[in-house]
Amino acid sequence: MALEHAILVSLAEKTASGYDLARRFDASIGHFWKASHQQIYKVLGRMESDKWVEAHLVEQSGRPDKKVYAITGEGRDELLRWSSTPTPIEPTRSEIAVKVRGLPFGDREAVLSDVRTRREAHVAQLAYYEASAAKHYPDPSAIGEDELGAYLVLRAGFMQEQTGIAWCDEILQAFGADER
Amino acid sequence: MALEHAILVSLAEKTASGYDLARRFDASIGHFWKASHQQIYKVLGRMESDKWVEAHLVEQSGRPDKKVYAITGEGRDELLRWSSTPTPIEPTRSEIAVKVRGLPFGDREAVLSDVRTRREAHVAQLAYYEASAAKHYPDPSAIGEDELGAYLVLRAGFMQEQTGIAWCDEILQAFGADER
DNA sequence: ATTCCCATGTAATTAGTTACATGATTCG
DNA sequence: CGAATCATGTAACTAATTACATGGGAAT
Numbered sequence: 001m002a003l004e005h006a007i008l009v010s011l012a013e014k015t016a017s018g019y020d021l022a023r024r025f026d027a028s029i030g031h032f033w034k035a036s037h038q039q040i041y042k043v044l045g046r047m048e049s050d051k052w053v054e055a056h057l058v059e060q061s062g063r064p065d066k067k068v069y070a071i072t073g074e075g076r077d078e079l080l081r082w083s084s085t086p087t088p089i090e091p092t093r094s095e096i097a098v099k100v101r102g103l104p105f106g107d108r109e110a111v112l113s114d115v116r117t118r119r120e121a122h123v124a125q126l127a128y129y130e131a132s133a134a135k136h137y138p139d140p141s142a143i144g145e146d147e148l149g150a151y152l153v154l155r156a157g158f159m160q161e162q163t164g165i166a167w168c169d170e171i172l173q174a175f176g177a178d179e180r
Numbered sequence: 181m182a183l184e185h186a187i188l189v190s191l192a193e194k195t196a197s198g199y200d201l202a203r204r205f206d207a208s209i210g211h212f213w214k215a216s217h218q219q220i221y222k223v224l225g226r227m228e229s230d231k232w233v234e235a236h237l238v239e240q241s242g243r244p245d246k247k248v249y250a251i252t253g254e255g256r257d258e259l260l261r262w263s264s265t266p267t268p269i270e271p272t273r274s275e276i277a278v279k280v281r282g283l284p285f286g287d288r289e290a291v292l293s294d295v296r297t298r299r300e301a302h303v304a305q306l307a308y309y310e311a312s313a314a315k316h317y318p319d320p321s322a323i324g325e326d327e328l329g330a331y332l333v334l335r336a337g338f339m340q341e342q343t344g345i346a347w348c349d350e351i352l353q354a355f356g357a358d359e360r
Numbered sequence: 361a362t363t364c365c366c367a368t369g370t371a372a373t374t375a376g377t378t379a380c381a382t383g384a385t386t387c388g
Numbered sequence: 389c390g391a392a393t394c395a396t397g398t399a400a401c402t403a404a405t406t407a408c409a410t411g412g413g414a415a416t
Contacts, residue, residue: 002275003375009282019395033278034271039376041397062385064395076285083286087276087294089301091214095182096267097336098213102189103329105256106263114267121269148354149283156277156347163343167336174328183403199367219404221369242413244367 003043004052006033008071008079011053017066018044028150031157044069052078100171112175119168126161129154183223184232186213188251188259191233197246198224208330211337224249232258280351292355299348306341309334 010016010024021044022037024030035043047053052075055067071079096118099111133154137143143151190196190204201224202217204210215223227233232255235247251259276298279291313334317323323331 002273002278005275005282006278009278009285012282012285017395018397019393022395029278029281032272032274032281034273036377037395038378038397042376045397060394063393064384066395079282079285080287083279083282084290086297087279089298090273090275092212092340093182093214093270094212094336095185095270097333098182098186098189098209099263099267100336101209101212101329101333102185102192102259102263104326105189105192105259107260110264117266118269146284149281152347152351152354153277153281155350156274156280159343159347160272163339167332167339170335171332174332197367198369202367216405217367218369218406222404225369240366243365244412246367 003033003035003039004047005079005082006035007040007043007047008052008075008082011069011071012076012079015068015070017058017068019066021069032153047075051075108175112172115168115171119165119172122161122164122168126158126165129158129161133158183213183215183219184227185259185262186215187220187223187227188232188255188262191249191251192256192259195248195250197238197248199246201249212333227255231255288355292352295348295351299345299352302341302344302348306338306345309338309341313338 006025006029007021010021010029016024018037018041021040022035025033025035025040044053044055048055048069051072053069054072055069057065058068059065096114099106099114103111133151137147137151137154140151186205186209187201190201190209196204198217198221201220202215205213205215205220224233224235228235228249231252233249234252235249237245238248239245276294279286279294283291313331317327317331317334320331
């Protein structure tokens with residue numbers, strides 16, 4: 001129910017084609033809301049019939065034509081309405097936590113090696129967030145109101161990766177598998 | 181694809197009826213893998229035909245009969261096999277992050293009040309994990325190998341709630357809305 | 361009387377994933 | 389010559405949610 005709203009936020013910031021949106025959902029927005037291009041095209045169609053967005057065709061030379069979507073007044077109304085409804089807490093689903101919990105019934109070495117891999121992914125993602133923050137917000141005290149939301153979700157990502165690393169370290173330490 | 185395995189882990193620890201499992205997925209296991217009773221009954225049926233679990237009927241007086249499920253040898257094999265496959269990283273989906281990102285297009289006060297509510301939920305959950313740790317693992321240095329997995333996922337919950345609280349505080353502080 | 365606990369399911373719908381499909385251009 | 393980028397979709401399937409359905413016993 002919320003991919004629609006994630007798309008609305010993205011289009012409120014800047015008009016985009018389905019393809020553009022798919023790329024945004026691979027990067028910035030995608031850090032906290034993933035979506036495939038197939039899903040995006042499907043939802044965009046629904047949103048167009050709901051009049052939340054409107055498309056106009058842009059002909060291009062040398063590359064395929066594209067449909068550029070823009071948010072409508074009704075779309076903005078919907079964003080405002082949605083922003084003031086209470087947000088349900090998403091149920092957590094962590095397959096690696098199930099594996100850790102079930103360690104006595106599993107392949108210990110394989111799970112620990114999985115944890116090591118996960119730790120590396122967290123480290124890489126943390127570095128990415130760090131670079132992104134340094135590039136876009138070199139002076140955190142100078143962040144304007146309009147950028148604050150984007151900055152804060154970057155912070156969320158940053159903090160989550162740190163926590164992920166710390167958890168992996170606890171696991172590896174607990175099993176005496178933290179030396180490399 | 182992994183509810184099956186969460187159920188296998190739970191049944192490897194102790195046999196249970198669908199109803200019992202549903203309660204476990206409301207509590208312990210449910211902290212990192214949510215599932216409704218409808219879904220559990222459906223999956224249990226599939227798992228029975230796959231011979232991963234077997235059921236025997238327990239007649240009760242004064243309350244409805246129940247089907248008690250136990251993991252089979254094949255189920256244990258599957259658990260072991262699954263534990264040594266690489267775990268994909270779950271895509272994050274945080275509706276509140278979308279709202280924070282879209283703050284310039286939303287109802288600021290409503291979103292901040294939503295963040296305050298979310299903070300309280302994190303605090304309550306943290307207290308729950310704290311109490312649970314104090315009860316089950318009063319002496320962390322005395323935790324045995326067989327309990328270690330369960331303890332570590334409790335730690336994950338604990339750390340995640342702490343991070344959640346810290347993020348909420350950053351948001352409220354950034355918008356100068358942190359006084360109550 | 362009403363609500364909660366025990367106990368098990370089916371049916372309908374929505375959301376999301378995976379696979380399939382096409383075709384031009386640009387870069388190495 | 390092959391891979392990547394740009395660009396848009398359909399079709400089939402799986403997973404999950406929501407709603408519906410039943411019924412006895414115990415506690416307030």
